[in-house]
Amino acid sequence: MRFKAKLVDISSIHKFTSVVSTVSHMAKMCALRLSPSTLYFIMNDTAAEGGATVWCEVNQSSLFEEFRIEGIEGSNDNIYLELCPENLVKAMRSAANAQMVKIKLTNKVTPCLTFEISLPSMVRSRKLIHDTPVTVIRQAEWDDYQEPQLQQYDISICMPSLKTVKNIVDKMKQFNSQIVISANSRGCMTLKVATDLVTTTTYFKGLEVEDLEGNHSNASNCSNTPRTTEATLDIKKFLAFFHGQNINPTKVICNISDQRTVHFHLTQDDFSLEYLIPAIVTGEI
Known part of the structure; x- marks a missing residue:
């Protein structure tokens, strides 16, 4: 050898x-x-x-x-x-x-x-x-x-700037150890943390969405949105994902399986990285 x-x-x-x-x-x-x-x-x-x-x-x-x-x-x-x-x-x-x-x-x-x-x-x-x-x-x-077998996801959406999202999540972690990430087919993604006293939500609109047939679409607003797909994550595990920006990815896809798994896929000319976080089974936060 x-x-x-x-x-x-x-x-x-x-x-x-x-x-x-x-x-x-x-x-x-x-x-x-x-x-x-x-x-x-x-x-x-x-x-x-x-x-x-x-x-x-x-x-x-x-x-x-x-x-x-x-x-x-x-x-x-x-x-x-x-x-x-x-x-x-x-x-x-x-x-x-x-x-x-x-x-x-x-x-x-x-x-x-x-x-x-x-x-x-x-x-x-x-x-x-x-x-x-x-x-x-x-x-x-x-x-x-072996390479993880990816399940069927309910939504596949392009992430906004990782640096921007990381700064937001860094601030959110002081409120709760869990975060809810959600997205819909109109190109809207939200991040939410909640406590008994306060709920904080950040919205990202007009993101590129890939449907189950592999087509792409863009949306400029979240009005009349269909059912939202979401998952609750450990915020520390979510923050670990943002170290992926060090490889300067050309595209970052977020795939969400409702209340089951969030799968991030970073691509670059020479590398690719997949990061899967299982959802926390919990009540509404």
Whole structure:
């Protein structure tokens, strides 16, 4: 089992750093699946207990100058590792001005992803070595790390500016630990928190809506709206999603299954990220 990759372009180094930083804010531990064409960061083991699910795909050819992988026989050259993404962030922070970053799967008492970072110098080249401990996931357990099967959603709507929404949710969290997100087919999305003393609601209008047939529509108001689809979320899990803006997504879709699940899908030329939050089963708030 072998893995070796190389980043030589500074923009690619920064993009990869943004990805691992985003994942680290969403998951304390995750699986890293390495395949010949794609890297996957996966966290889905807590979904059954009410936790969020993360599925992030990185197109290796758009970032890496070199990417070689050799899995065990019968693995289709896939390697699954369990790791702490924050350790990857610490390694990549040292590479902010690097000339090159080499990543290898090594065995130093325990398996590691070893980062060899070449830094510029006026006299001679300098190198930093970071050994990040990992656990090799047995092939018999790979089925636990499959892409989440998406259910039929009641509404699919484009998110407004993530920075704007995050600022609003940051203020709302001081009122309640839960938030209601709702949307309808006329392009209206609302965020609401409530207590015994106050209810605060923010409206976003004229958003692009994708219907079940994959068509798109825009609406400029919420008058005469049809039935609203909504879900109640843990506000801390919702806030974790906004770290996705670090990868500068070109489009963010919010899919809501009424009172069941909210699924966010962020896309960018080189990456995509899915973040699923199960709804809280509760009375009206």
